[in-house]
Amino acid sequence: MWGILRRSAVDGGGFSASSLRRTRSALVSARSYASGSKEMTVRDALNSAIDEEMSADPKVFVMGEEVGQYQGAYKITKGLLEKYGPERVYDTPITEAGFTGIGVGAAYAGLKPVVEFMTFNFSMQAIDHIINSAAKSNYMSAGQINVPIVFRGPNGAAAGVGAQHSQCYAAWYASVPGLKVLAPYSAEDARGLLKAAIRDPDPVVFLENELLYGESFPISEEALDSSFCLPIGKAKIEREGKDVTITTFSKMVGFALKAAEKLAEEGISAEVINLRSIRPLDRATINASVRKTSRLVTVEEGFPQHGVCAEICASVVEESFSYLDAPVERIAGADVPMPYAANLERLALPQVEDIVRAAKRACYRSK
Amino acid sequence: MAMLFARSRNLVSSLRQNLGLSAILIKRNHSSPRPVFTNYQLSSRVFLDPSTSFRHESTAVETQPDLVQQSDHEDDAQELDFPGGKVGYTSEMKFIPESSSRRIPCYRVLNEHGKIISDRDFIPVSEKLAVRMYEQMATLQVMDHIFYEAQRQGRISFYLTSVGEEAINIASAAALSPEDVVLPQYREPGVLLWRGFTLEEFANQCFGNKADYGKGRQMPIHYGSNQHNYFTVSSPIATQLPQAAGVGYALKMEKKNACAVTFIGDGGTSEGDFHAGLNFAAVMEAPVVFICRNNGWAISTHISEQFRSDGIVVKGQAYGIRSIRVDGNDALAVYNAVRSAREMAVKEQRPILIEAMTYRVGHHSTSDDSTKYREADEIQYWKMSRNPVNRFKKWVEDNGWWSEEDESKLRSSTRKQLLQAIQAAEKWEKQPLTELFNDVYDVKTKNLEEQEVGLKALVEKQPQDYPTGFHI
Numbered sequence: 001m002w003g004i005l006r007r008s009a010v011d012g013g014g015f016s017a018s019s020l021r022r023t024r025s026a027l028v029s030a031r032s033y034a035s036g037s038k039e040m041t042v043r044d045a046l047n048s049a050i051d052e053e054m055s056a057d058p059k060v061f062v063m064g065e066e067v068g069q070y071q072g073a074y075k076i077t078k079g080l081l082e083k084y085g086p087e088r089v090y091d092t093p094i095t096e097a098g099f100t101g102i103g104v105g106a107a108y109a110g111l112k113p114v115v116e117f118m119t120f121n122f123s124m125q126a127i128d129h130i131i132n133s134a135a136k137s138n139y140m141s142a143g144q145i146n147v148p149i150v151f152r153g154p155n156g157a158a159a160g161v162g163a164q165h166s167q168c169y170a171a172w173y174a175s176v177p178g179l180k181v182l183a184p185y186s187a188e189d190a191r192g193l194l195k196a197a198i199r200d201p202d203p204v205v206f207l208e209n210e211l212l213y214g215e216s217f218p219i220s221e222e223a224l225d226s227s228f229c230l231p232i233g234k235a236k237i238e239r240e241g242k243d244v245t246i247t248t249f250s251k252m253v254g255f256a257l258k259a260a261e262k263l264a265e266e267g268i269s270a271e272v273i274n275l276r277s278i279r280p281l282d283r284a285t286i287n288a289s290v291r292k293t294s295r296l297v298t299v300e301e302g303f304p305q306h307g308v309c310a311e312i313c314a315s316v317v318e319e320s321f322s323y324l325d326a327p328v329e330r331i332a333g334a335d336v337p338m339p340y341a342a343n344l345e346r347l348a349l350p351q352v353e354d355i356v357r358a359a360k361r362a363c364y365r366s367k
Numbered sequence: 368m369a370m371l372f373a374r375s376r377n378l379v380s381s382l383r384q385n386l387g388l389s390a391i392l393i394k395r396n397h398s399s400p401r402p403v404f405t406n407y408q409l410s411s412r413v414f415l416d417p418s419t420s421f422r423h424e425s426t427a428v429e430t431q432p433d434l435v436q437q438s439d440h441e442d443d444a445q446e447l448d449f450p451g452g453k454v455g456y457t458s459e460m461k462f463i464p465e466s467s468s469r470r471i472p473c474y475r476v477l478n479e480h481g482k483i484i485s486d487r488d489f490i491p492v493s494e495k496l497a498v499r500m501y502e503q504m505a506t507l508q509v510m511d512h513i514f515y516e517a518q519r520q521g522r523i524s525f526y527l528t529s530v531g532e533e534a535i536n537i538a539s540a541a542a543l544s545p546e547d548v549v550l551p552q553y554r555e556p557g558v559l560l561w562r563g564f565t566l567e568e569f570a571n572q573c574f575g576n577k578a579d580y581g582k583g584r585q586m587p588i589h590y591g592s593n594q595h596n597y598f599t600v601s602s603p604i605a606t607q608l609p610q611a612a613g614v615g616y617a618l619k620m621e622k623k624n625a626c627a628v629t630f631i632g633d634g635g636t637s638e639g640d641f642h643a644g645l646n647f648a649a650v651m652e653a654p655v656v657f658i659c660r661n662n663g664w665a666i667s668t669h670i671s672e673q674f675r676s677d678g679i680v681v682k683g684q685a686y687g688i689r690s691i692r693v694d695g696n697d698a699l700a701v702y703n704a705v706r707s708a709r710e711m712a713v714k715e716q717r718p719i720l721i722e723a724m725t726y727r728v729g730h731h732s733t734s735d736d737s738t739k740y741r742e743a744d745e746i747q748y749w750k751m752s753r754n755p756v757n758r759f760k761k762w763v764e765d766n767g768w769w770s771e772e773d774e775s776k777l778r779s780s781t782r783k784q785l786l787q788a789i790q791a792a793e794k795w796e797k798q799p800l801t802e803l804f805n806d807v808y809d810v811k812t813k814n815l816e817e818q819e820v821g822l823k824a825l826v827e828k829q830p831q832d833y834p835t836g837f838h839i
Contacts, residue, residue: 061620093650095646097640098644098646099609100609101606101608101612102609102612102644102647103613105609105612105616105617105627106613106614108598109613109618111620132601132602133606137599137601138807138809140589141598142579142584142802142806143582143806144592144593146809178807178808202808202809280813281814
């Protein structure tokens with residue numbers, strides 16, 4: 001166990017430094033170490049996925065700030081420069097608009113770029129290229145120009161990085177036709193979805209989470225195989241239940257699972273759905289689950305207005321209205337730019353207790 | 368003179384402030400940057416006029432150079448080492464002036480009467496090539512005229528002409544190879560015309576009918592053809608510049624004997640993407656030819672309000688890019704320059720910048736009336752006296768390769784072909800409903816399939832709500 005603690009502290013690297021949080025999560029995953037299955041951090045999962053795809057297809061290349069020499073701002077591209085050389089692991093000057101445009105141009109010409117944003121907050125400086133050049137090109141050119149590009153990087157809140165480094169962009173990108181938007185949670189998600197994204201001929205926005213990079217998850221032999229791939233557009237039922245459906249994505253999946261444990265102690269069986277794919281949204285799985293449980297709690301880290309939760313609520317109300325036994329519950333981040341102070345930050349983000357309370361409200365067990 | 372004295376006094380006071388930090392300055396002098404500037408004749412030289420009070424302040428400065436001299440001897444260097452290489456230094460504080468006394472001249476082969484000025488750098492053009500170039504320039508003129516009229520008659524919703532820029536359009540295309548990938552802005556249909564796009568194909572795109580390769584997805588003039596290596600026109604300005612760098616990079620990685628060629632107007636160079644695209648192409652050593660059509664106007668914004676530099680050619684060196692300024696209304700000059708640029712780009716794997724000087728004779732588009740912001744006389748002058756098509760015509764005629772008979776035959780047959788193309792395009796049916804949902808993704812997603820089924824059912828159920836002849 002100490003080995004894991006030391007490893008995760010060293011594997012750190014990158015910006016924010018909540019090592020305490022990392023060691024805590026290492027302790028949590030250490031509990032499952034005893035089961036004997038293989039484990040992998042999300043960071044290693046992403047790294048191995050990119051490595052395998054680059055090895056399989058010479059057209060795949062990586063581009064971004066600090067991805068080469070520095071081994072990646074969060075060490076996701078560690079070792080790739082040594083293995084594939086500077087032509088395929090390209091350190092860019094500081095211009096998101098520039099390297100996003102270049103990535104799109106390279107994709108137009110037939111290459112398969114994997115463009116890294118140091119955080120998706122900086123993608124706003126390139127958003128015209130993502131939307132007007134990448135997302136719409138296939139449609140506007142009537143299929144003549146396809147853009148097999150992946151935009152990836154950390155999304156959402158980290159720890160103590162303030163307003164301009166903490167926004168969640170899932171709702172923004174998922175509203176655009178032409179893009180596919182994925183949000184992995186576990187190491188298996190990270191591997192399978194990133195491989196699928198790189199192989200996909202459409203532009204994909206791949207939303208990772210900085211705090212999940214160091215977390216270890218058990219991983220199956222199947223997932224470790226180089227041909228492993230997860231389908232885009234399918235959600236995963238992480239935990240089956242019959243009383244209330246909790247849908248969420250990315251880091252909040254972990255919180256939802258903890259909430260489900262707590263609810264189980266009080267006799268409420270919660271079904272936790274890991275969306276995995278924000279666009280296309282797996283409405284079928286969500287609605288099937290709600291029709292089974294009759295209650296819905298949707299959770300996300302991002303701003304509440306026009307969020308992913310809003311879309312899920314609308315979908316469920318439209319398609320499964322007569323199955324609902326309670327109003328739908330939405331848990332989202334606070335409607336404020338993210339504050340820096342640790343206590344305020346905690347208040348601005350959904351916590352396990354919020355999810356538990358919402359589930360109980362949906363079950364008419366509390367106010 | 369008084370004004371100059373006043374300016375020198377300001378310089379003195381700012382120097383005084385700097386010297387007030389003398390303790391820090393002394394320490395810094397060992398490694399601090401002493402600015403080095405290129406030698407331009409300067410009005411700022413008057414600041415060093417010994418008759419001003421600057422002299423007294425300068426004694427304080429003079430004590431410090433000793434320290435600098437000492438370290439110089441120790442380092443035995445006439446140059447200073449900095450990240451980025453060695454830099455010489457000077458004790459003379461000189462600012463590079465904001466503009467050179469002489470503007471960069473533009474390269475020209477033919478004079479206004481179509482006579483070759485000097486053939487020293489002239490790449491000969493065969494009769495066949497010259498005649499084809501002239502025919503295409505004339506065709507482009509006729510095409511622009513007729514489509515513009517069609518828009519005025521309400522038959523198409525929008526059009527944008529290239530009047531006055533025919534030489535840039537055709538001569539640049541003639542100088543490239545068909546494998547060179549073109550990323551246009553929107554005023555370069557002549558490049559596509561040269562590569563073989565037919566008048567019927569142009570018409571189909573403008574009408575957005577079933578034969579349109581764009582499947583009715585885009586507004587008129589947004590042509591695109593993979594087959595002709597001409598990427599679909601995209602409305603946001605200058606986005607094609609970093610994309611061209613990306614295409615160049617892809618060609619470089621695949622070791623192709625081809626380059627990326629991209630066009631931009633004078634106004635587009637103000638966009639952030641211009642900086643990113645050029646800077647990146649230079650750093651990546653990508654084979655890209657950037658062609659800027661400096662036509663004097665960006666809708667109603669004159670170039671004097673667009674930038675304060677000597678046009679765009681001077682910006683090339685700022686990015687480490689070889690550049691040239693060309694008379695854009697001289698077809699032979701444009702041909703020569705683009706041909707050479709393309710050779711350099713591919714052989715040396717580097718970007719090249721060409722600024723083609725010209726004038727936008729037409730309105731910005733059919734949504735614009737340029738007489739509202741510029742003189743009608745100015746437009747007339749450029750249309751008649753500085754017309755690129757007439758100029759090239761004179762040269763071709765002088766060589767005995769073109770006659771008035773050829774001229775009237777070409778113009779009337781092109782006109783007829785265009786009118787027929789428009790009539791046919793207009794009658795052709797529009798895209799079926801299924802095309803609404805195709806190509807959003809490579810493979811339709813489930814929600815789009817459901818929406819398509821739903822819409823089909825609705826149209827069948829409520830046909831009275833949809834126009835007659837509406838296709839599913």
